[in-house]
Amino acid sequence: MNQYPVIYLDLREIKGIGDKLASKIINHFGSQEEFLRAASNYEVYQLASMDGISQRRAVEIINTVLGNPTQEFLKTERSVQIYEEIIQSIIQYASTEYSKNRVLLLSPGKNSENIAHNLDIIMEAKEKVTHLPIEELRTLLKNIDFTKASKPKYDTSKAILVESREDYTSLMDRGLNQHAQILSINEVGSLDEFELVIYVYREGILEVNNTSNLTMVNGEAEDLEIVPEIILSYYQENHDLLVNILKIRNILGYESVLGDVLELLDSIGSSRVDEKLFDDAVNQAKEKADKQLEDAIKNVDLSGEEVLDLLNRDMPPKIQEIFDRILKEIIRDIKEDTGVSFDPFIQKYPLEIDWQELERVKKQEIGKKQVKSFEERVIVAAKLENLKKDVESEIQEILEFDYQFTLGCFAHYYDLHPPHLGDGFSFKEGLHLNLALEDPEHVQRIDYSLESPDNVVLLTGANSGGKTTLLETLAQMSIMSQMGLPVCAREAQVKLVDEVYFFSKKRSLDAGAFESFLSTFMPIVVREEDKLILLDELEAITELEAAVKIISSFINFIQDSESFAVIVTHMAQEILKNTDVRVDGIEAKGLDEEYNLMVDRTPRMNYFARSTPELILRMVYERSDGKLREIYGKMLERF
Numbered sequence: 001m002n003q004y005p006v007i008y009l010d011l012r013e014i015k016g017i018g019d020k021l022a023s024k025i026i027n028h029f030g031s032q033e034e035f036l037r038a039a040s041n042y043e044v045y046q047l048a049s050m051d052g053i054s055q056r057r058a059v060e061i062i063n064t065v066l067g068n069p070t071q072e073f074l075k076t077e078r079s080v081q082i083y084e085e086i087i088q089s090i091i092q093y094a095s096t097e098y099s100k101n102r103v104l105l106l107s108p109g110k111n112s113e114n115i116a117h118n119l120d121i122i123m124e125a126k127e128k129v130t131h132l133p134i135e136e137l138r139t140l141l142k143n144i145d146f147t148k149a150s151k152p153k154y155d156t157s158k159a160i161l162v163e164s165r166e167d168y169t170s171l172m173d174r175g176l177n178q179h180a181q182i183l184s185i186n187e188v189g190s191l192d193e194f195e196l197v198i199y200v201y202r203e204g205i206l207e208v209n210n211t212s213n214l215t216m217v218n219g220e221a222e223d224l225e226i227v228p229e230i231i232l233s234y235y236q237e238n239h240d241l242l243v244n245i246l247k248i249r250n251i252l253g254y255e256s257v258l259g260d261v262l263e264l265l266d267s268i269g270s271s272r273v274d275e276k277l278f279d280d281a282v283n284q285a286k287e288k289a290d291k292q293l294e295d296a297i298k299n300v301d302l303s304g305e306e307v308l309d310l311l312n313r314d315m316p317p318k319i320q321e322i323f324d325r326i327l328k329e330i331i332r333d334i335k336e337d338t339g340v341s342f343d344p345f346i347q348k349y350p351l352e353i354d355w356q357e358l359e360r361v362k363k364q365e366i367g368k369k370q371v372k373s374f375e376e377r378v379i380v381a382a383k384l385e386n387l388k389k390d391v392e393s394e395i396q397e398i399l400e401f402d403y404q405f406t407l408g409c410f411a412h413y414y415d416l417h418p419p420h421l422g423d424g425f426s427f428k429e430g431l432h433l434n435l436a437l438e439d440p441e442h443v444q445r446i447d448y449s450l451e452s453p454d455n456v457v458l459l460t461g462a463n464s465g466g467k468t469t470l471l472e473t474l475a476q477m478s479i480m481s482q483m484g485l486p487v488c489a490r491e492a493q494v495k496l497v498d499e500v501y502f503f504s505k506k507r508s509l510d511a512g513a514f515e516s517f518l519s520t521f522m523p524i525v526v527r528e529e530d531k532l533i534l535l536d537e538l539e540a541i542t543e544l545e546a547a548v549k550i551i552s553s554f555i556n557f558i559q560d561s562e563s564f565a566v567i568v569t570h571m572a573q574e575i576l577k578n579t580d581v582r583v584d585g586i587e588a589k590g591l592d593e594e595y596n597l598m599v600d601r602t603p604r605m606n607y608f609a610r611s612t613p614e615l616i617l618r619m620v621y622e623r624s625d626g627k628l629r630e631i632y633g634k635m636l637e638r639f
Contacts, residue, residue: 095141118484125408152229213367416486424451461586461609498529585609
């Protein structure tokens, strides 16, 4: 939805960005190309994280980069505020930063095909949302983002061995020295210093027969065959992300390679050897053997000749048999505990541990385990490298899903319906967004129409009766429709316009403000673009007659154009003396039992509604006490 190409190749081409800010942005992102990449990926928050750039400014800059026409469409501050309120209503349903950025860049346009396409997507999303576990998905989606960049840590326990200076230089140029030490055969000392040595060979000139910690890799090998962690670290860093993506895809019924990916990751065995396991097994075996030797030797009868042999340091056959039997048994115990058959004992009583032999065996097993683990990791890394494109595509698909899910939730919870594009503005059972989530029993939906030939209307009626709310509802429907969004009405017709103007109350038209009025409002009239103009409570404090003539002229100009306007004013009677214009009214019906104003908020067309000072005064009177109540009472007597 709303895919826009990057149209600027130079930051300085963007309106409002000078050399200083352009340089600041380039420094923040690292390069102009990286900023344009971020902009095309809707990364509003990354730009807004810069000092001195607000979220609104970040949106403006990226909208300009993407060619979005928001700034050309929303012509007044209040129009922009209403647009931003719509955005905030949507963004509350966004779970990922990607979706929030996309929502921030939703932009009104005038291409009816794009609007219809966007509406189809959102209404489909709205329907889909009703069949999904919304809260479960939102919980999972909050943990979804783009994959984290990863870089394997430098591993001092490993070394890469090469045969020539050319190979050494080649691996350095490939950056493999960032992961492990690269050694040349001519310079290497003892390979026992490392738990694992990766021998990148071409001729195989190194004798490796008794080197348990060495594995051989062909000199033409790819980087992942030498340092598989280059690939594996990406997956390990993003493991939790992939688990959540898979859960979401399973809920949605999407196919996925992530089950295979996670299975491959889980298949990688640990390369660690538990040295304590060896120490404990040997110590337990010694303790057991010493006890058995003590018990067995007590029952041995030695001849004089055998005693002389002992004195001569020779082991009598009877004693040797005992040692052999007991050692055979405990060596078997050690193998059961460690998986390795070895004899770490010196035959004495009590037995002595041959610490050098024990360390040799541990180092040997560490080397074997490292080599086996390395070979497994290379196989897994190669498979995962082939799956990486699919993995990235699946992650992007879920990020895109969250964007559409966000819009679908918005349309679902606000009960939005697609508008029809036509030649005017009208709606049935319409509602202001701020009221859409309230209890429907306490909210009145309204009907209204603004169509040719009555393309300009004066809106009159009760204070606090909903005139401003009606104008804002019209503005919301116009802006949302041109953003390709459904609107808050059972039925709606909307005209596509070029510009939306919303002037908030109260704009004084006293003598000192005439020039300001003329310079603000009259240029709107001469612009040829189709417009929706919403004026909230134009009031004249002085120079009433002149003000009315100017406003009447303003109305006549708009009536003769393709634009539409609704003007809330208390000067309707005076204006009608100077021009023929439809007057609609919102009228109060009285006060309820709790002295709240009762208003029929649906305007009556061609009806002059009076304001309600008496009702409001009575409401204030009933809610007051003491001296203030007496004063309000005396005022009421005058009515």
